[in-house]
Amino acid sequence: GRDVRSAVASASSERTFFRIWTNVTFPPSFWGTDLPLTAAATATRAAFDPVRDTPTKGCTPKGMPFIMEQPYPMQIVDAGDAVLLRMEEYDAVRRIELSPTKAAAAPRSIFGRSVGRWDDGALVVRTTDIDYAWFNGTGIPQSSNAVIDERFELTANGTRIEYAMRVTDPAT
Numbered sequence: 001g002r003d004v005r006s007a008v009a010s011a012s013s014e015r016t017f018f019r020i021w022t023n024v025t026f027p028p029s030f031w032g033t034d035l036p037l038t039a040a041a042t043a044t045r046a047a048f049d050p051v052r053d054t055p056t057k058g059c060t061p062k063g064m065p066f067i068m069e070q071p072y073p074m075q076i077v078d079a080g081d082a083v084l085l086r087m088e089e090y091d092a093v094r095r096i097e098l099s100p101t102k103a104a105a106a107p108r109s110i111f112g113r114s115v116g117r118w119d120d121g122a123l124v125v126r127t128t129d130i131d132y133a134w135f136n137g138t139g140i141p142q143s144s145n146a147v148i149d150e151r152f153e154l155t156a157n158g159t160r161i162e163y164a165m166r167v168t169d170p171a172t
Helices: 039-047 100-105
Strands: 074-078 082-087 093-097 113-119 122-128 147-154 161-168
Touching: 093 100, 100 113
Parallel strands: 093 113
Antiparallel strands: 074 082, 082 093, 113 122, 122 147, 147 161
16 A cells, blocks of 8 residues: 555644644654764664564563654643653653753653753753663664754644654764
């Protein structure tokens, strides 16, 4: 078959940021193939066996940033002092604190500690303290010093979210 999905149309005339979204590409195409990897990361990736070393072995949930590549619906929820990303894949919930103090008090996790802020209607997020060893499912390692900067921005007509991610990890 072929992918026939298109932009999500809201049943309501009010098209807001806080609703259910889905990726319109399949498979999701977030990662380029020409990433600027260190020599150590290149060697780890070359030795990676997708059967033996799969990051999702035994249905282990994906961590950041790998979870953001998932092809299933995701609900963005306004939780007042936080934004929740409720993902169908693994029934995962990623919490983006809008208070740096609350984020700092959160334990390290596979999703890291995410702090968000609003920038002219766009949600800008910085995630640190990620307790997940992989960048994605192709064997690229990730150190505990990785920093992920994201931007979620609703398009003018409200039918799409433009999403950008930058991962900085000196070890990788």
